[in-house]
Amino acid sequence: MTERDETEAAEQWMLVRTPLGQPWSGRTRYAAAMYFYKLGEMNAETLEVYRICSRLDAEDPLPIIRNRGVGETWLKRVGNG
Structure with missing residues (x-):
């Protein structure tokens, strides 16, 4: 991974963990989740939860x-598994 890739990944990691309730935070988390999905680090079912929550800024997708049992690997990665 190049330094640029590492910088991008770090930025996306911060965005996917945007605090709940901030304006547009659901969309921000979804956009970052799409980044991890495209890298193969998140499955489609997990990404779908982020999509559903994208308009609900106060809704925690984790x-x-x-509850759906779809993102065990992702939950471990974010420390909620």
Whole structure:
């Protein structure tokens, strides 16, 4: 991974963890989730939860992912597994 790739990944990691409730935070998290999906680090079912939550700035996608049982690897990565 190049330095530029590492910088981009770090930025996307911060964005996917944008605090709940901030204006446009759901869309920000979804856009960052798409980045990780394209890298193969997130499955489609997990990305779908981020899509559903994208217009709900105060909705935490992680409990939904856990309840659906679709993103065990992702939950471990974010420390909620």
